[in-house]
Structures are given as C-alpha cells and as structure tokens.
Amino acid sequence: MKYDAFISYRHTPLDMEMAKKLHKGLETFHIPKAVQKKTGRKNIKRVFRDQEELPIGSDLDENISTALKESGYLIVVCSPNTPKSEWVCKEIDSFIQMHDRAHVLAMLIEGEPNESFPHQLLVDENGTPVEPLAADVRGNDPKERNKKFKTELLRLVAAILEVNYDDLRQRHRERKIRKIASIVSGIAAIVAIAGIAFGLYSSNMANRMKKLADEKAVLADEKTKLAEDILAEYKDKQANQSRFYAQSSQALLESGNRRAAVLVASQALPSQDNDRPYVPEAEYALSSALHAYDVGHDMEYDRTLEHDYSVISMDMSDDRSRLVTVDIGDNVTVWNTDDWSKIIRIDSKVDENDYVLHVVNAHADEKGIYIANEESFCIYDYSGNLVSENKNLEYIRDMYIDHRPMS
Numbered sequence: 288m289k290y291d292a293f294i295s296y297r298h299t300p301l302d303m304e305m306a307k308k309l310h311k312g313l314e315t316f317h318i319p320k321a322v323q324k325k326t327g328r329k330n331i332k333r334v335f336r337d338q339e340e341l342p343i344g345s346d347l348d349e350n351i352s353t354a355l356k357e358s359g360y361l362i363v364v365c366s367p368n369t370p371k372s373e374w375v376c377k378e379i380d381s382f383i384q385m386h387d388r389a390h391v392l393a394m395l396i397e398g399e400p401n402e403s404f405p406h407q408l409l410v411d412e413n414g415t416p417v418e419p420l421a422a423d424v425r426g427n428d429p430k431e432r433n434k435k436f437k438t439e440l441l442r443l444v445a446a447i448l449e450v451n452y453d454d455l456r457q458r459h460r461e462r463k464i465r466k467i468a469s470i471v472s473g474i475a476a477i478v479a480i481a482g483i484a485f486g487l488y489s490s491n492m493a494n495r496m497k498k499l500a501d502e503k504a505v506l507a508d509e510k511t512k513l514a515e516d517i518l519a520e521y522k523d524k525q526a527n528q529s530r531f532y533a534q535s536s537q538a539l540l541e542s543g544n545r546r547a548a549v550l551v552a553s554q555a556l557p558s559q560d561n562d563r564p565y566v567p568e569a570e571y572a573l574s575s576a577l578h579a580y581d582v583g584h585d586m587e588y589d590r591t592l593e594h595d596y597s598v599i600s601m602d603m604s605d606d607r608s609r610l611v612t613v614d615i616g617d618n619v620t621v622w623n624t625d626d627w628s629k630i631i632r633i634d635s636k637v638d639e640n641d642y643v644l645h646v647v648n649a650h651a652d653e654k655g656i657y658i659a660n661e662e663s664f665c666i667y668d669y670s671g672n673l674v675s676e677n678k679n680l681e682y683i684r685d686m687y688i689d690h691r692p693m694s
Contacts, residue, residue, distance in 0.1 A: 529564070
C-alpha cells in the first residue's frame, strides 16, 4: 500500500482544522522501540488528505480513486455536517467496495454519534446496526479538543499498526518518562558540576575558619576582620556560582529546553531555603525562561469578547451602540457596547456546493443587520430572520464600496 491511511472530511473550518491536525499527528508519530520490534515498522507511511473538494454530483476523479485503492485505512472526520456531504459518502462507499468495512475508522470532533456518523458507518452490508471504531476528540474549546487529541491519536495509530491500544499507550508513556528523565539528568549534571566545585571551595573555607579559631594569639579585632574578609570572599564565590547557573539557564533556553532553564535559573536566586547573594543575571535568566520579561508596552484590556474562531474584521454602528465582528468562519456577531453583551450571531451561509460564502462587509443599526457576501446582499432582523436578499451583481458591488443600507 502506498498510503497507511486516507483522511476523508468535509471542507468547513473546524473539519478542515482537525483533518490537518490528524494528518500531521499521524505522519510525525514516533513509534516506541518495543512496538517497532513487534510490528517491524519504524514509522507510519504517508497519509493522504485531499486539498480541495470537487462539486457535488462529480464522480471520484482518478487521483482520489487511486489514493483510496492504495490506502490501508480510511479515517472519516465526523461532525453534524458530515452526513450531508455527498463527496464524503462517495469516498466511504468506494473504499468499502475496494477493501472492507473493518478498515474504516472515525474521528468524532463535534455533535453526537447518531447525528455525526454517515449511515454507511452505522450499519453493515446486511443493514445490521454496528458501532464503528472512533476516536472522540470533542471539546468545548480548542484547548480541550487538543488535550483529548493527544490521547485519542493513539487509538487510531494502534488500529493502523494493528496492535493493542493499551500496549501502545503504555509504551508511549514509557518513552515520555525516559525523555523527562533525560532532562532531569541534564539538570542534575549542571548542578553537580557547580556543586562539586563549590563544595571543594566550602571545604577549604571551613578549614581556614577552623585554623583561624585555633590561632588564639591573633588579636580579637584582627580575627574579626579576617572573618569578615573570608565571609565576603565566600559570598563572592556564591555570586559567581549564581552567574554560572544563569549562563547555563540561558544556554538551555536557547536549545529549546524551557523547563530545564526554569529549574536551573531558580537555583541561582536567594530564597528561604537558599541563602545566597542576589545577582541580576539570575533574575533575568528566570524571567526569560518564564517568558515574563517586560517588552515596554503597557496595555490593559477591559473585557474579552468570546468567539469560536479568530476575528478578522470589526465595524461600529454610526451611533456607536453596536459592534459588528466577522470571524474566520464567516460568522457575523453583533454586540451591545453599553454592557458588551452578545445581541445576536448570524451563522455563515453556504452555496449550492456546500462552500462557505465569504463575508465582504457587515454592518448593523437599530433596524437590522446588513451582510454582503460573495453572491448576495442580505438584511436580517434581530430575531435572526432573513428580511431580504439581493443577488444583483451591480448592487452587491455598490455594497462592497459603501456597506451602509440604501434608503
């Protein structure tokens, strides 16, 4: 087989994002050595993910058909939009016809299974209900989805490698533990080098202090001065040791090992359990490792307006009572500037081929919301109802220039 897996997905923002993440996760997955010996495989081969979706009604082109034939597994990215995609359903039907149902996997990213899995995944060839092998990465926000993805990716990898999931998870965890252990060992080596050198010096200082105590013939004032000199020299050596820690922390940070850099830099600063002189280099090293160093821009924010996707444009109403935002998913949201509460969100429109229509301009006033997209100029009321839609190209072109409603 040329490909270990073929990823089938609908071309909407979240589905495309998770398909790209799955593609990268599979092709960069490091198979633990114990599993390599068991399977004879050092990595996962190429994974196929098409970049563009053909219009509904088209037959599978030669490249897609060849890729499906040369793929060991089919992974379907599932959300409530997936069963509506004729293109995804065609890919599933073709793969089952070329191979079998046992090699069809699913990754659930949104919605419930009964509304997100295509019909072909819920029944066998005899119409008997079945439950497909699926990775569940659903979450309320990107952070929660990414956390689940790290674990659920192993479930798909185990199926592709045809190994036990629990065994793969255990081996993967052991590899991470060994990696962390190597980091800790590196930190210990740095601390040990400095500790040995400082230990020798401390031993020498102890001998000198003992000798000083034994020399009773030395006048009291001379003994006090000598003790002060020895203590000052001791503190100076401590300061040099702290600078060594700071330099080591910076080197670790430059190599990309931020965790070790933080631990080493913390050794260089005085604390309740670490009586040593303060050196500015140590504070700078810790600030750099924690990414907390001031860059000189003093900014404060009053409020955060939560969006599902990144915001790409904003517009304020003429009376400044409403803020209109457009996100990367071409959803339009209207906010009340008095208390910054959300008034309404108008979801993105799709064309007859299920492609999202990009929003060119969006504006709002007390009468309604005005949205110009690639195909039409739409007016909505504040209940979310479409009041009117104008598909005259000359009219839409005027809206690109001046998006205010025309009287």
